[in-house]
Amino acid sequence: SDPGFTVRIHRAHLEEDAGKLIHKDGERVSLVDYNRTGVPLLEIVSEPDLHAPEEAYRYLQTLKQILQYLDVSDCDMEKGSLRCDANVSVRPAGTAPLGVKTEIKNLNSFKHVRAALAYEIARQGQALGDGGRVVQETRLWDEAQGVTQPMRSKEFAHDYRYFPEPDLVPFSLTEAEIEAVRRGLPELPAARVERFITQYGLSAYDAGVLTAEKATADYFEEAVRAGGSAKGVANWIQGDLMAVCRERGVALRGLGLPAAHLAQLVQLLEQRVLTSRMAKDLLGPMLETREPPEPLMRRLGLARVTDPGALSAVARAVVERHAKVVADYRAGKGQALQFLVGQVMAHTKGQADPAAAREALGQALRDLAPR
Numbered sequence: 193s194d195p196g197f198t199v200r201i202h203r204a205h206l207e208e209d210a211g212k213l214i215h216k217d218g219e220r221v222s223l224v225d226y227n228r229t230g231v232p233l234l235e236i237v238s239e240p241d242l243h244a245p246e247e248a249y250r251y252l253q254t255l256k257q258i259l260q261y262l263d264v265s266d267c268d269m270e271k272g273s274l275r276c277d278a279n280v281s282v283r284p285a286g287t288a289p290l291g292v293k294t295e296i297k298n299l300n301s302f303k304h305v306r307a308a309l310a311y312e313i314a315r316q317g318q319a320l321g322d323g324g325r326v327v328q329e330t331r332l333w334d335e336a337q338g339v340t341q342p343m344r345s346k347e348f349a350h351d352y353r354y355f356p357e358p359d360l361v362p363f364s365l366t367e368a369e370i371e372a373v374r375r376g377l378p379e380l381p382a383a384r385v386e387r388f389i390t391q392y393g394l395s396a397y398d399a400g401v402l403t404a405e406k407a408t409a410d411y412f413e414e415a416v417r418a419g420g421s422a423k424g425v426a427n428w429i430q431g432d433l434m435a436v437c438r439e440r441g442v443a444l445r446g447l448g449l450p451a452a453h454l455a456q457l458v459q460l461l462e463q464r465v466l467t468s469r470m471a472k473d474l475l476g477p478m479l480e481t482r483e484p485p486e487p488l489m490r491r492l493g494l495a496r497v498t499d500p501g502a503l504s505a506v507a508r509a510v511v512e513r514h515a516k517v518v519a520d521y522r523a524g525k526g527q528a529l530q531f532l533v534g535q536v537m538a539h540t541k542g543q544a545d546p547a548a549a550r551e552a553l554g555q556a557l558r559d560l561a562p563r
Contacts, residue, residue: 199251200239209233228272234264240279240290245309252276252302257381261406269300276305280312282320291316292326296333296340308333312340384409392422401430408444411451420455424462428454432475449479457485467546469537470494503536503544507552510535511560518557529553 209231214223236255242248256267256274267274276299281291296312299305316326331340379387381403388399388409403409408429415425429444433454437444457474460466466474466489474485474494481488510532511518521528529550536549 197241197247199241202237202239204234204236207233207235240281245306245313248278248309249302249306252305254381256302257404257406261378261380261384272300275300276302278305278309278312280309280316281326282313282316284320291320292328294326294328294340295330297330297343299333304333304335307338308340311338315340381406392416392426394422394426398426398430402426405443411444414451415455415458418452418455420458421462424458425454428458432472436475436479447479448482450482453478453484460485460489465489466494467544503540503548503552504555506536506539506544507549507556508560510539511553511556518560521557522561 209228211224211226211229214225216223238251242251259265259274260267265273269275278296278299279293280296281293283289283291294312294316296305296308299308312331319326330343332343333339334341384403385396385399388394388403389396392399394402402412412425412429415429416422433444433447433449436447440447457466457471457478461468461471466485470489474489474492477483477488477492478485483491514532514535517528517531521532532553533546533549536553537544537546540549
């Protein structure tokens with residue numbers, strides 16, 4: 193089990209976003225981007241409780257998840273809705289004082305944070321190990337080269353030039369006001385994971401995957417409320433639907449598949465109206481036409497072969513056509529039966545229930561046994 197770890201928050205404060213300079217390689221001019229200048233920016237500052245790049249990665253994932261669940265931000269890093277600055281310092285093992293820190297600015301993906309921290313820890317460790325020193329400075333992550341590069345020096349704290357804003361009146365919140373806000377909070381990710389395990393009987397892994405994004409968790413519950421079994425809906429979301437999302441580069445809602453339609457597809461599969469293969473074949477047309485699965489299934493002629501007479505005729509034809517495989521089966525080769533079942537499924541275009549196909553084959557083998 194994952195023991196987890198605690199990260200304390202030093203403060204969360206509001207700023208105004210700044211403009212940025214864009215330096216183009218090989219050009220003697222820089223471009224100034226003022227698009228986000230003045231936009232309110234919430235900066236969350238943590239205490240130095242993180243001790244490894246992987247811990248920082250997990251902390252950021254959890255923090256992003258909480259912010260999304262609270263509707264604070266969409267946290268879209270590509271749009272600049274979320275960025276990260278990472279402070280790094282190393283110290284000899286067994287010593288208490290923190291070492292001189294460097295700051296890595298404006299990291300725009302959690303993978304970059306993890307990679308930049310790993311590089312910077314190694315760089316500082318080597319510098320100290322060689323008898324050198326670490327200079328307090330701001331550095332940038334060069335993704336192409338996989339290194340951090342100096343941006344500007346910050347030898348002293350006063351270089352930050354912090355000072356009180358004289359036009360802002362100080363205010364404080366009472367405990368009652370804080371408690372009122374706390375009572376009004378929505379269900380947070382950790383609580384939702386636990387509820388998915390107890391309410392829906394999901395594994396911890398499945399619950400974790402489904403609650404990683406609030407929109408995915410909402411979609412899952414909407415489909416279950418529409419009549420889909422929890423495990424069936426979970427399997428389809430994590431399997432076929434996520435595969436299509438990756439292929440098309442969209443989020444789950446971006447597929448345009450109503451949760452109620454997914455619920456109906458799961459029901460048809462579990463009621464054995466559709467085989468697994470037929471359900472998968474039906475998904476593509478459902479995404480293209482936006483039709484519910486049942487009328488679409490009828491229109492496309494997708495229906496499980498349930499007529500015993502029809503299955504019996506197909507099974508007898510397969511047994512008569514594959515005499516050598518039948519002989520192998522009678523000689524004790526178990527795989528031969530699987531081949532024959534596959535032939536029945538092929539002849540019915542995957543529309544026969546595998547169990548029914550196996551039963552029909554067994555009867556045909558008995559009926560056509562040498563006497």
